[in-house]
Amino acid sequence: MVSENDTSEKSDTSEKKGRVASLARRRHRVTRSLLALPLGWLLLFFVIPVSLVVAYSVGILETFTKEEGVSLETWRIFLTGENVYMLLFIKSFRMALIVAVVVVILAYPIAYFLAMIADKYKYSLLLLMIAPFMTNFFMRVMAWKVLLGRQGVLNSFLIWSGLRDEGNPIEGLAFGEIPVMIVLGYVWIPFVMLPMFAAMISMDRRLLEAAADLGASRWRAFWKVTFPLSLPGVVASFFFVFIPTIGEFVVPKLVGGTKGYMFGSAIDDLFGMGLDWRTGSVLSLWLVMAVFVLALLFMRLVRFGRLAES
Amino acid sequence: MIDIATSKWAKWVLIGIFVFEIIFLYAPVTLLYIFSFNEGSVVGFPFVGFSLDWYETAFTNRGLLLSIRTSATIALMSSTASIVVGLLMAIPLARRKFKAKTPIMALVLSPLVVPHLVFGVALLITFRSVDVLTNGFLEFPLSLPAVAIGHVVVLMPLIVLILIPRLQRIDAHLEEAAQDLGASGWRTFRTIILPLIAPALAAAYVISFIISFNEYAVAVFVSGPVTTFPIFVLAELQVPVRVPQIIAISVVVVTLSLLVVVGAEVMRRVFERRYQVLSQTAGLLGVADADTE
Known part of the structure; x- marks a missing residue:
């Protein structure tokens, strides 16, 4: 999902190239792990809740038993x-x-x-x-x-x-x-x-x-x-x-x-x-x-x- | 600056508008300050007499004090957590290049376009459906942590928006130099990035705390039996005889947060000025300098 392409540090010597590449790999890994927690949080407590509202509005999800099953009826009304x-x-x-x-x-x-x-x-x-x-x-x-x-x-x-x-x-x-x-x-x-x-x-x-x-x-x-x-x-x-x-x-x-x-x-x-x-x-x-x-x-x-x- | 801003009459008209709107904004709040010292229990004219009774009543009202403590706890939890996740988010967004940057940015900012009311409702459905979906195996009680969780989502985009410009102004060479000298990523962060964004972090923390403390729309849906300060205040406002003491406590809360906001702003300016002097000196010494606005 996250890929690093830092092109700013080009160098002639192959030894330095290798070092830059490994640095880029390390940064790539760091970027991914930095983003994991905030993205996970947003997924769990923002994306999923909003999706559940969608599910609720068409009856896929119900928390009370009295309701009337899956349909677009509520939308239509x-x-x-x-x-x-x-x-x-x-x-x-x-x-x-x-x-x-x-x-x-x-x-x-x-x-x-x-x-x-x-x-x-x-x-x-x-x-x-x-x-x-x-x-x-x-x-x-x-x-x-x-x-x-x-x-x-x-x-x-x-x-x-x-x-x-x-x-x-x-x-x-x-x-x-x-x-x-x-x-x-x-x-x-x-x-x-x-x-x-x-x-x-x-x-x-x-x-x-x-x-x-x-x-x-x-x-x-x-x-x-x-x-x-x-x-x-x-x-x-x-x-x-x-x-x-x-x-x-x-x-x-x-x-x-x-x-x-x-x-x-x-x-x-x-x-x-x-x-x-x-x-x-x-x-x-x-x-x-x-x-x-x-x-x-x-x-x-x-x-x-x-x-x-x- | 060679548009209407330079003409004399436009300048005076605009100053006039500014003064007028300042008065419009301050007058109602000033009236609250005045009426908090009014002896009568009806908030209105005539002014009966000066007294501090309402302050005394407010400060001996256990429910009120308890709600303030609850809100302060929530604000402390949510602003601390959101500063951490906001910073984790802001660093890659501001200082790294990667493919998924645009969609991630859109996701982070999307809570800003969802009305708090809708988000509160969504969280309510989510927390309620935990036990439905797991057949009563798991349960998520609506209470203090539920409110804090919601507030982190609300605060995160704001913090990211405050931190990104500040992070972008930090010269990339500083970071590279530190790593060339063998500093680990964590050490680079601790010794280079963190000190440079400390003022912005402090400002973001203060703003988050105040927003969370006063947030109502999300809290009212997921707080369950817990009463936060805004929930308490709103309920009491429906009862006319309680209004004067609510005014008194609000005056105290507003005065305190005003002191904190102005204090934080002054501190930030002092820091920024010091930093500017530092980076200008660095510029003179020939170090690459990307930070003179």
């Missing part, structure tokens, strides 16, 4: 929309798309500012932006749980200060779909800028000089050089948000209410309450497949974009 889950998926897909696009748009100027303008302060400012949020997902979600809601901090502040009448809170701040999206956006902004920041910081600045030498205006230089070069970072950022958002079930639980119920919440309930593992498996696989297809599609798009540029 889901795909033809006989149960609510397909509609729920479309809703969650839409929410994740909105959140990802908005967050990328909000984070792009920040990444640009840090990479191109902040100069020697860029890493300190970057740390300022992400440090508090690397610490605790719950802290961030909890803050909003406390802020939102009819009796939340925001509404109680408005009523206390007399800006709103008692018994007439702002309904938009009550739990539901919009709060779920606000909170998810809030949670991801600091992280989402990292791939874009990395793309911008590693770009060849001489291209911009060349553009200026050839008479390009600043805007033109930005649209023709900086922006296309940052696109891979933009795509990476998008998925950075989209993947966890479409599988989200914690935030809906906290600030979603019934209107904020998502596809992930359904999977959580199907397994967590032990209702129907088989349907849960189908939904889980569907989620993974959707993410994969979308990722492939976007990678294509970026590559086509680059081809069009050149």
